[in-house]
Amino acid sequence: MIETLVLVLAALALGVAWLIFRLERWATRRRENDAALSILLAFQRGIAEGMPELGENYKGWGEIYFSTIYDARTALKRGLDHADAVEKFAWEQVYVVPTESLELLATTTLGGDLISEETIFAANFALWRVHVFNQLVDAQTAFNMRHAAEILDEHTSSVRRSTIAQAAQEIGVGIHSAGIGGAGAPGGWYDRLTKAVEADVKRLRGLQSWSWWRAGERHLAVADVLAFSLCLGFVGLAIAKGISGDGEHRCCTRSRAASFPVLAVAKPAAHAPLRPRRQRHSE
Numbered sequence: 001m002i003e004t005l006v007l008v009l010a011a012l013a014l015g016v017a018w019l020i021f022r023l024e025r026w027a028t029r030r031r032e033n034d035a036a037l038s039i040l041l042a043f044q045r046g047i048a049e050g051m052p053e054l055g056e057n058y059k060g061w062g063e064i065y066f067s068t069i070y071d072a073r074t075a076l077k078r079g080l081d082h083a084d085a086v087e088k089f090a091w092e093q094v095y096v097v098p099t100e101s102l103e104l105l106a107t108t109t110l111g112g113d114l115i116s117e118e119t120i121f122a123a124n125f126a127l128w129r130v131h132v133f134n135q136l137v138d139a140q141t142a143f144n145m146r147h148a149a150e151i152l153d154e155h156t157s158s159v160r161r162s163t164i165a166q167a168a169q170e171i172g173v174g175i176h177s178a179g180i181g182g183a184g185a186p187g188g189w190y191d192r193l194t195k196a197v198e199a200d201v202k203r204l205r206g207l208q209s210w211s212w213w214r215a216g217e218r219h220l221a222v223a224d225v226l227a228f229s230l231c232l233g234f235v236g237l238a239i240a241k242g243i244s245g246d247g248e249h250r251c252c253t254r255s256r257a258a259s260f261p262v263l264a265v266a267k268p269a270a271h272a273p274l275r276p277r278r279q280r281h282s283e
Helices: 002-049 060-064 072-087 100-106 117-152 159-182 187-206 220-259
Strands: none
Touching: 002 060, 002 100, 002 187, 060 159, 072 159, 100 117, 117 187
């Protein structure tokens, strides 16, 4: 009886311990999933969505700069716009884009089955290309600051103005060809990055609705089956022990009863009533 109880309690303890582990693991995975999803959604909103309600210039910085495809012809056209601005006593200015969100995505610790390898790779590659873009923009900013007075001065000679305009054109062509180029074309680094992030967002949103026993970790299903089998094994062994113990108890009872038979007590034999002996008198 004691052995049976011990086995049942062992099975119960194993099942409860494994259930607690799985629930805690599910809660941890849920937090990790929410953290990864928050990073991706914030990145997606910043790079693609922005705040369009504030105006056309407040869309996502990725859509503003990298969604348009620039080949040699269109890049030259933008360069001519920069030169034309100088001829009109003004200048074109492109703004640097933030790299912090890309750095966070490229160095995240949530990679693997939460943020995919494709997303991390695309973020690393995009980080390089964005730094190239910002370097060219910094060069344009320094150029404009250096020549701003000459550009605005009406007394600047036409030859000097033409030279400055030509330089501004070359800088503009470099920004749009080398800095942007075909980033937004199918298979380009910006197109690849946005599609990878979108795919991860869709997958992580699907994981949010999963039950604790799925939790996105299929390898634990094998451990679930093993733990369940062990619990069933302990219960089955306890039942077998109980049945065999009950049978042994009955056999022992019968054996003890056979070893000590009940002895019948012999009743004393009934004696005939004593008759008085006659005394003979001597004559």
